[in-house]
Amino acid sequence: MNAPRSHSTALLALTWLVLLAGCAGAPERPDGNIRQALFTLGERAAGHVMAAPLLPRPASDQVLLLASPEVDAGLGIGDERFQESLVRALLAVGDGPQVLDWGDGLTQGGDNQWRLESRLIADGPRLSLSDRELLPYRLTLTLSRPGEESTRWEESLQGALDATAL
Template sequence: MKHPLPRLTGLLALTSLVLLAGCAGSPERPDPVRQALFNLGERAAERVMAAPTLPRPAGDQVLLLADPEVNAGLGIGEARFRESLVRALLAVGDGPQVLDWGDGLSAGGDNQWRLESRLVAAGPRLSLSDRELLPYRLTLTLRRPGKEQALWEESLQGALDATAL
């Protein structure tokens, strides 16, 4: 009678090889919508971190994010845009703390900044041979909590691939 150990060992080796090959394969491409919003969030975070009014090191600062204003014509929900912006701000090395801004919050410490964002369509859809582009303008504004005066404001312009949205 043959011993089953060699057959079992071979089967385990083959299973391990198949699992390793699956893990070593190329990763899935990110969802195009997620990637487009991720790129927009990264650009916005870079600009906010470069704001001359934001003291250094930024790790000592607190950004209070106001609810974003997002033009419905872009096909991006406020929650999706907000998530993208928050993730990008949190990914900044030695970056600020990021918290939700509530209407009930008023004046805060010297290290607190209210970040407002407004994403609007900056023109009609642009039709190319293989896709449609949605021009946008993203306006970022830093204020002190409880104050209306803008201490810094910058606009980013670009276009999102409508087929990805």
């Protein structure tokens, strides 16, 4: 009589192990993938902004005024989510600049203030792979002085986002 009970206990234990292993190996939630994809894009953008030759050093003496980004709706990323990832990446830079939201009423600034504008657009059709679709993008970053119309620095980054994570 003990044999069937031991067998069922072992089977139950094995079932739990399989379930736990399945949960541990389950793919990350799409929301986590989105956060990681946007964080990586934000880090890349922050690296390029910090390398801009016109920004005086140390960067900690600078103030970046972030304009609301323009994000192509076809990418499936909201303006606010992209801006959050960019702000987080800029704030994570060691000895990095101060980062503030851009106010439309702010037309003049000090010598240490720079207006950062960003524009994220789809840069071609979706690319279909065997297991996913990729969305090519172009991110354009520009720096200017508050109140000036002319751009003092511009950089374009290209890449592709995994559409299944968006």
